[in-house]
Amino acid sequence: MFALRSLRRLIVHVANIPYHVIMILVALHMTVSYALLSLANETHLVEDVVTFIYFWVVSSSTVGYGDLSPATQAGKIFVCFMIPTSLLLFSMILTKFGKSALHSFNMVQKGMLNLEHKENHILIMGYKPIRTDEIISLILSDKSREPRDIVVVCDEAIDNPFLNRSEIIFCKLEDMINETQVKRCGLKNAHKIIVDGGDDYTNYVHSARYSRMAPHTHITTCISNTTLADDISAAYNNVEVIVDYSEELAVRAMQDCGTSRVFNEMLDGRVGQNMYSTAISLPVDATFGDIEKALAESDNASLIAIANDPMGKSLQLNPPKSLSLKAGKTYHLHYINAQRINADKCIEMLKEMAFK
Helix, strand or coil: CHHHHHHHHHHHHHHCCCHHHHHHHHHHHHHHHHHHHHHCCCCCCCCCHHHHHHHHHHHHCCCCCCCCCCCCHHHHHHHHHHHHHHHHHHHHHHHHHHHHHHHHHHHHHCCCCCCCCCCCCEEEECCCHHHHHHHHHHHHCCCCCCCCCEEEEECCCCCCCCCCCCCEEEEECCCCCCHHHHHCCCHHHCCEEEECCCCHHHHHHHHHHHHHHCCCCEEEEECCCHHHHHHHHHHCCCEEEECCCHHHHHHHHHHCCCHHHHHHHHHCCCCCCEEEEEEEECCCCEEHHHHHHHHHHHHCCEEEEEECCCCCCCCEECCCCCCEECCCCEEEEEEEECCCCCHHHHHHHHHHHHCC
């Protein structure tokens, strides 16, 4: 037992030795070994740096291929002392790297990574096993989207459920609204945020909190209570609220058969034609009809609406083709297509039409 406790204490002490100290000891040991082997006339072991390093590593790791070994008496005596000491150093290196690798794995598994300085990622604030997987699947189904990491954040006592998915980063917080805690998931530098707390009140409170912390980041959440939905939409310009339209859809499907299928097809990016939005700064004066024609001719896309703000508060659904649009202004195009249309491509098409 004493020997086992002593070994454990030794391993702890070795693991706590700084990397630079170990590297200095290794460099010192290799320098002394090289000098003494040279003095012992072991020329074949020190004929060049690569050969010596190879001999030192093979000997220190006890692999011992046998292709290189000391030939002189002095060399053999020195190697008898060199191997045990180099083996100790080699063990220190492996212990140190092993501890670091284990620590890194535990940080990932427990969701304890510090993502405060991460940028341009998608945040999903809240985790519900089946629902969150579905959200991630829908995000990844957009093959033309810009590649961005997806960070899933929760405050539940669970281990990382995405260990086998390199594109998903898991972050566990103690408190979902504490500013110091929330900073750790990189909220302020996120590209987009989905708030999925599970109920209206949680989504309302969390969305309001995150909006104050990241006022220029687009935040999406679902709130069934229309009073709460209207209140937060009016108070925070960067929060987009999805309300429950199940009653409206039920009536519309009753009146116009197949309507529910149309909505499902447009929203599910994994199948068929979908609804997308692209923001463009018009290079020339144009009309809604001009843009509609350009999208139809280039991508067979159907333009259905246009807005001059990202939240769609100025949205015009199926406006007159003569609707005048000014050069230099940014418009958000909403269209149905097989994939998202690149804004630069759309601008080039409009330029070509203008000069025809």
